[in-house]
Amino acid sequence: MNTSTDSHIPSTPLRALLALCALAVVSQLYWPLPVLPQVARAHGLAPGAAGMVVSVFGMAYAAGFLLFGPLSDRLGRRAVMAWGLAALAPLTAALACAPSSALLLAGRALQGLAAAAFAPAAIAYLSERGTPRQRTWGVAWISTAFLSAGLLGQMYGGAVAGRWGLGAAMLPLAAVYAITACALLRTPADARAAARALPSLRASIQAMGTLLADARLRRAYGPALLLLLCFVAFYLLLDMHAGAALRAQGITPLAARAVALPAFLAPLAVAAAMARIGAARLAALGLGTAAAGLLLAAWSGTTHLPGLLAASVVFVLGVGTSVPSLIARVAGLAATPVRGLAVALYTFVLFVGASLGPWLAQATAHWPQAAALGLLAALLGAAALYAATPISSAPGDHP
Numbered sequence: 001m002n003t004s005t006d007s008h009i010p011s012t013p014l015r016a017l018l019a020l021c022a023l024a025v026v027s028q029l030y031w032p033l034p035v036l037p038q039v040a041r042a043h044g045l046a047p048g049a050a051g052m053v054v055s056v057f058g059m060a061y062a063a064g065f066l067l068f069g070p071l072s073d074r075l076g077r078r079a080v081m082a083w084g085l086a087a088l089a090p091l092t093a094a095l096a097c098a099p100s101s102a103l104l105l106a107g108r109a110l111q112g113l114a115a116a117a118f119a120p121a122a123i124a125y126l127s128e129r130g131t132p133r134q135r136t137w138g139v140a141w142i143s144t145a146f147l148s149a150g151l152l153g154q155m156y157g158g159a160v161a162g163r164w165g166l167g168a169a170m171l172p173l174a175a176v177y178a179i180t181a182c183a184l185l186r187t188p189a190d191a192r193a194a195a196r197a198l199p200s201l202r203a204s205i206q207a208m209g210t211l212l213a214d215a216r217l218r219r220a221y222g223p224a225l226l227l228l229l230c231f232v233a234f235y236l237l238l239d240m241h242a243g244a245a246l247r248a249q250g251i252t253p254l255a256a257r258a259v260a261l262p263a264f265l266a267p268l269a270v271a272a273a274m275a276r277i278g279a280a281r282l283a284a285l286g287l288g289t290a291a292a293g294l295l296l297a298a299w300s301g302t303t304h305l306p307g308l309l310a311a312s313v314v315f316v317l318g319v320g321t322s323v324p325s326l327i328a329r330v331a332g333l334a335a336t337p338v339r340g341l342a343v344a345l346y347t348f349v350l351f352v353g354a355s356l357g358p359w360l361a362q363a364t365a366h367w368p369q370a371a372a373l374g375l376l377a378a379l380l381g382a383a384a385l386y387a388a389t390p391i392s393s394a395p396g397d398h399p
């Protein structure tokens with residue numbers, strides 16, 4: 001049986017807890033979206049400035065990947081995850097009673113930085129331990145959790161923060177972080193972590209340059225920038241342009257999001273098909289499917305609401321197929337010593353895109369719905385073509 005060289009193989013309950021924690025961590029980016037007007041009123045922010053609650057978290061979260069990815073290569077995945085969550089839990093609890101907008105925004109930035117210790121280390125941790133089947137399914141489940149947070153996080157924010165306030169949304173998430181940190185600290189330390197020396201800043205920059213010089217990796221990083229950008233922008237534009245029409249039919253914003261939730265099980269299908277189809281082909285297929293869903297949404301508009309909701313399912317299915325396929329592509333191409341950095345760079349690019357989603361939605365808010373959604377479709381269509389473009393003379397590349 002082919003297992004990883006690390007001594008500790010996580011148990012099934014620990015894998016499940018990591019997936020739950022992944023859902024709770026990434027939900028921090030999304031849960032404020034449906035309650036931004038409430039955030040603006042509670043903290044005296046202009047309606048347009050309330051989106052900063054999402055953006056400052058997202059930018060700090062993305063930047064933190066470039067710090068914690070390399071650290072997990074040297075200090076070990078377990079240590080980086082555990083101590084990052086140990087910092088995130090009290091930070092999150094403290095934000096439950098932030099007295100001013102300045103402290104809220106500063107706290108959200110610190111929260112994003114601490115949260116960044118989890119994602120790249122967790123993906124690398126599960127992709128390295130166990131049999132090939134265990135590694136594939138571990139990444140599939142945690143990818144499902146990361147992706148589901150895009151909808152479940154918004155539903156959680158609307159249901160909890162919308163009813164009981166922002167503090168009520170923070171405290172349960174802080175409890176999940178604390179429980180997961182304790183569980184990780186009870187597992188054996190990474191066997192080889194003590195033997196690794198910390199890299200210099202110059203060495204880390206050189207390693208990132210080497211990764212970006214690989215044309216095969218660029219075909220994962222480029223599309224990743226656009227995926228969550230289009231996802232966040234789509235749902236904000238949906239609320240702006242079709243919210244009134246949907247509510248007139250008795251469909252709340254949370255219900256409109258829940259329609260597409262089953263499509264976020266796509267990573268499980270990706271795990272089953274990965275060996276037969278390959279990560280590169282699945283990524284291109286997912287990007288193309290997402291672009292097709294956006295085109296269908298642009299055509300449906302507010303006059304064909306069933307078609308619009310069906311299009312959202314197709315779009316989310318494409319996103320749910322693309323993200324784990326791109327993760328697998330990056331993890332498969334990167335050498336073991338820099339795998340944590342490679343995954344960190346991927347998640348950095350992914351969540352920079354997510355942070356830009358509110359900006360793009362605001363910038364195109366005055367456009368007709370078909371034009372705004374058509375732009376998103378064009379972006380993901382170009383990403384699909386780029387990901388599918390063959391690379392000549394790339395030794396060892398197996399799509």
